[in-house]
Amino acid sequence: MAEKDIDINGLSFEQAIKKLTDIVGKIENGSISLEQSISQYEQGMSLIKHCRGILQKAEKKIEEISKK
């Protein structure tokens, strides 16, 4: 489980959303076993936490990059 958490934290927002969409789909159409559904459920929850974490870091940063 600890390993999975590390993986998720390394995901970009886009990747995490993609994975999450995938999990919601799988759980919703019920095509997975109970055992899988438990691990998918846990992964889904971690992904949501990860995404929310990213969205909490609103800095409104502007940096100038023009070559002088």
Next chain:
Amino acid sequence: MEQSLFDKPNSNKKTDILTISQITFIIKTALENTLPGKITITGQISGFKQHSSGHCYFDLKDANAVLPCVMWKSDFAKLKFKPENGLAIVSTGHIDVYPPQGKYQFYADSMSPAGVGALQLAFEQLKNKLAAEGLFDDEHKKPLPDYPFRIGILTSKSGAALHDITDSIFNRWPVAELFFYDVPVQGDGAAEKIAAAIKDVNKRNSKLNLDVIIVGRGGGSMEDLWAFNEEAVARAIFNSKIPVISAVGHEVDFTIADFVADARASTPTKAGVIAVPDIKEVLAALESADRRIKTNAISLFELCGQRLKTILAAAMFRNPLLIVQNREQLLDGIENNLAQKADRFFAGIKLRIETLGAKLTACNPKSVLNRGYSITKNAATGEIIKNIEEININDTIITELKDEKRIESRITGK
């Protein structure tokens, strides 16, 4: 003046002979003195040719006359549009004689298309050229990232566009980091600087990691927006590896940059809307994913629990001994059956033995003795006497009666 021109030879002696150079000089001077230094003419271009020197040679004509024209390279470079044969133009310049060829010609300093404006024509020409090359084709449009976190903004520090873009991005997606590149967006050299800036961020993108760039400026006249109609900018946008959103002017303004960009925003403010998602919607989507996963996972757990319950409710699980008991019962049955069969088998044998015994008993010769018969044997030999010849006078015989009783007697006669 005209008078003096034609009077002059007449006033000279008849013997005066002029060289070609002299007469040409006289004509040249006469023309220069007669025509204004700057004239504006209109006509249709034909035989247009740009020499390798960069100077351009062509004719301007109407239905009845032709005028050879020259445009020097330096003047030609200032044209926004490309002169084409058949194009009606208005041109300003002067007329002079060119002695080496003995002809007079028009030296065009500037020209513009008759009817439409020069810029409009230039716009149409570049648009057609780039369209023919396929620069606007959909297959070259790069998809915009759904969730850009690093956004480049190429515009002027002094314009309103910068604030319009940053405000609209931060309102929707405050998690983005913006990278601002200050470039002039109008005036001489602006197009080259915009093109260079686009190339520069692409070159540096392994470090900058921009997800998308927005190139634009606020509204203005066609002249003001002109840099975004220049080929250099169009090619830089086309060659950008980073997706480009163009955001030039107002709703109605279309520039070449808009056609070639991966997405066109009608205003700088709209660029923000196109570039980034609304964080509220993304959070709502996460909320929904959360709910959907929980609801469905729970119902899945319940479903599995239900199945488990059904399985556990089966007799086997309620009384696991039942399997053994069932088998034992089966075994008992087999055993009983076997015992019964064995009993019957032995009883049959016993019956047969008894029957045989009875038969045997019936056959026992001694059984007739019970009925009053007797057996007579020769006492000497022990043989049963069946014929009278087997016995003689004075022989002793034994008569056996039932119950093993015997009588001995002597034969006295036969």
